[in-house]
Each structure stands twice: as structure tokens, then as C-alpha cells.
Amino acid sequence: MTGRQIVLKTLLQQRHWQTYKTFCKEYDKAAKVVDSTLQGKWPSRAQLHRWLSGELKGLPYSDHCRVLEAMFPGRSIEELFSLSNGGIPAPLVTTEPTKSGGHVTEICPTSQMADVAAVFSSRSAFASAYPPSALFDTAREINAAGLSLNVLCQSYPDHRLKQLLESGTRIRCLFLDPQGKAIRAREDEERYTDGTLTTLTALNISMLNRLKEKLTPEAAELLELRVYDETIRFNILIVDGTTCVVQPYLPHARGVDSPTIVINDNTAADGLFPVFDQVFTSMWERSSPV
Template sequence: MADQQILLKSLLQQRHWQTYKTFCKEYDKAAKLVDSTLQGKWPSRAQLHRWLSGELKGLPYSDHCRVLEAMFPGRTVEELFSPNSTRNSTPRSDTHLPKNAAPSVEAAPAPQLADVTAVFGSRSAFASTYPPTVLFDTAKEISAAGLSLNVLCQSYPDHRLKSLLENGTRIRCLFLDPKGTAIRAREDEEGYKDNTLVTLTALNINILTRLRDQLPREAADLLELRVYDETIRFNILIVDGATCVVQPYLPQARGVDSPTIVINDNTAADGLFPVFDRVFTSLWERSLPV
């Protein structure tokens, strides 16, 4: 079944419930109707991926089955985990081509973009389409890992950050350690000779530390600052567990010149969101608090 889309995956896509956050919300609605004690007991992201990829052997636990049948009235759980017979999965045939002939460009399959929704040639091009106010003003959770995190510290006003925190937004910031060796290596790679990246990163950490000191205790606890000292590969920004912005660090190029990828969590697709979510989590767990 792993090579054929199951009905549950098709139905989630049809209803636009494929992001993990949306799935959990709809799961809770159905759970309330079935048994209120099942609310909040949705599958983990990894479990849901196994369900939708067709890798699950048998059926989920009975409580999950009850909720799934409530989410899709008229469908049995056996149907939900069976291949979608209405989906056109007939492979393209190239039997008419001469022996050793390559398929024409017109006959090539469409590119598979999974959960990638936009790609920009540079950070400035990305910022003109996704300004910080659009990204952050209504956010309930922001996780950022990179070098100096200018998008939060330099491009987004302090009073807006303060307002977010006072209204319950959780913000996690993971900086490249300004006292570490990895940031020195990156400065050498970019051709800096005057501690530019060290100074900027230390300044940005100080900006957020000062802001945290001005907040009430409950709001201050929502702003978590950490540092790590490892070769920098990506700048990762995750907003509300649904939108991920990824910027690779290129050799001998400033970060602002990096291409930028926008990813929207689509649990019903084999996408990149869980990949970079794991990268952030792994870095966070190895980091040190500020």
C-alpha cells in the first residue's frame, strides 16, 4: 500500500486538513462528540505520517479508530486506511518510444514540490513578500535558529516583540555563540576581519536579554535564549508549527544573499517541514541557555 495513496490522505487533502495543526484541531472536534476524554490525544506527528504514508500494519488503536470514523461520517476505518480506488495512479507509459530513446520534455512528469510553497533567490526578495510584521504579528509560537537572527532583533520592533510576549506568544531564539569557534570560522569564510558577526550577534543577544529583563516574570519566561557552537548550515524560522522558512549558508557569501525556501506543514505529503523541525529540535537540545 505504501506506493498508493490511501483514502484518509486523499480526504484530508480535499478538506484542506493536511497540516498537522489543522488535523489535530479537527481531531479534537470529533473526539468531543465521541468521548470528551479523548480530546488532546491525537497521534504524534510521526504517527500521523506513518498513517498517511501507508506504512501502518493493521489499524490504529481503537480510540483513534472511533475518532477517525467521527471525522469522516459514513466511512469505516478500514476504508480510510485502504487505497483510494478513485485516484488515478496509472503510471505514464513510454512503451511507444524507440529502444534507448529518452522521454521527451513534454512527457516528463511534473515536478514534485511536496510542501514547498515558495522559493526566493535572496533573503531580501523573501522579506519584500513576507515582511516580519506578516510573519509575527499574530504568531503564538516562534522558533528561530541561525547566526544573528536579525529578522527578530533588527527588523522587528522591540515594542511589537514585547506585546507578543505579554500576550502569551512563546519565542525561542538560538544564536551562534559569539564566544565560540564556529562563528570565527564563518567570519573567515565571509571575509570579515573586524569581528563583524561576533559583534552583531552579541548585540542582538543583548537586545533580547534587556527586553526580557523589562518584562513581567510570566512574559519573560516565554522568551528563551540559547547559543550553540557548531558549523552553521541553515537559518531556520518556524512560526506556529505550521510555516517554516529555511535559508542555507553558502560558501563565501553573506547570509543576506542566501536563497530562501518557504515551507508550509503538509502532513499529508512527504515534505520538508518535519525534516527542518527535527533539525531545529536537535540543535535546541544541544544548546546552552543564555
């Protein structure tokens, strides 16, 4: 048992939900979706301690199981209460919870999924299962291409980015040019009339430039910023050449509403990883330095 702990405990730590007050708050959010009558019926402190310490024999009551599965999309209650060595496997392919049917999990045969590890119906569902801290905290290389790259610029702390860069992590960021035609076309498509996307993208670029000024010369060389002016099709995030997150841009829909695909490079002959790796590389080669 040394070094092993309940998967639920590890997931709570990853999301910074491990305090009792925060856990209850997140429990209520999920309960509202599953069954509003379950709000406020979170476990007691002593119950939660038994869950996380591995003292529980069997599984929690069924209502708790329903809410916990909604808190962690793609993970069965059996997985949540299993032991791990600290590493967390990718969730199963999922759809989001619904009020009528609860949490729905669809499992596809591996042979039909190539190197796809998980699929989410929105970016918010993806972010719940894969928080930025889990993606980036130990990364040695991050390649990101898209529109404003909020996952790096707004969802991950500046001081952590600084620590990554100063520890040798290479980060390449490719933004949709805030001065270009393509971003204005996207604003028209999403029905923004106040330059929202232009302003946000320029702000994120400025934030990274300010961060770059605070770095040592060696670390500053590891942070590369570029822009491109083409019709936006995908948001692509590649971490350490092994995990690729792809989010297509849908017509007349905000980026946050986009489905999200997680791809792991398992060297599958018919895999998708090399396809999107090449998309990023070709876009980077056509781009311009900031």
C-alpha cells in the first residue's frame, strides 16, 4: 500500500478540491445536474475521510455514486475508489451528464478509436477532467495553436509558467493575429460587435511578453510567440510530444462550446496524433514572430 492512494483523493488534489468546504461546493454543483434533491446531501467530514483513506468497505450509497461520477466525467465509481500509484489514467469516452439520464458513459472498442483516449462534448467538460495543472505542471515541451490560448494565458498562473520556463520547459504559442482579417471574420461568425476576441488575444500576447521580460535570457529563449492570419479550424495543444488535445471551431458557436478530443501517441499506424502534429508544424512554419 506504500505510495498508493484512492484515485478519488488524487483527482481532488489535482483540482485543488481537497478541503471539505470546496468538496461540498463542487458536490452540490454536480448534484444540481444529476438530481436537485441531492443538493446539500454531501458526505460528512468523517465519511469523506473514510472514502479518501481507503477505510470504506465496498462503495458509497447509490446517490453518492451518481454525484461522484458526475463530478468526474468519464470515471466509474469503481475506478474512483480503486488504488493507484499516483498516476491517473485518461477518462473513458464520455458525454456530459444530463438531468434526465444522469451520467452517460460510452465505451468504444480500442480498435475503432485509433489513438483517441477521450472525447468530451465541450471544453468545460474537458477542463474538469484535465485541469491545466495536470497537463502542464511536469511538462518539458508545450506547443499551442489556436485563437487566444486561454488555457495557458488565463487558466494557468503566471508564476507557474515562469517556473516551467526557468526549469527548461520549451513553450511555443501560436495566436490568431489580433490585427488580421481572420480574427475579425471569427468575431463576425460568433456575433461579437465589440472586438472581444481581438482584445482578449492582444491581452494574452501582451501578458506573455511581459512574462518574457522577467525571465533570464536563457529562459526567455524558450518562450516563442507567433501569429498567423488564416481561417481558424482547430485549437491544438501538444504536451511533451505524447498528448494532443484538439478542439474544432464550430460555425456560429463559441469556442467553449466546442467538442474536445484527447489523443495519445501510441504509434498507431492509423492514428490521429501525427496528423495534428503536422498541422501544428505547418502552421508554425507559415507564421510570423510577434
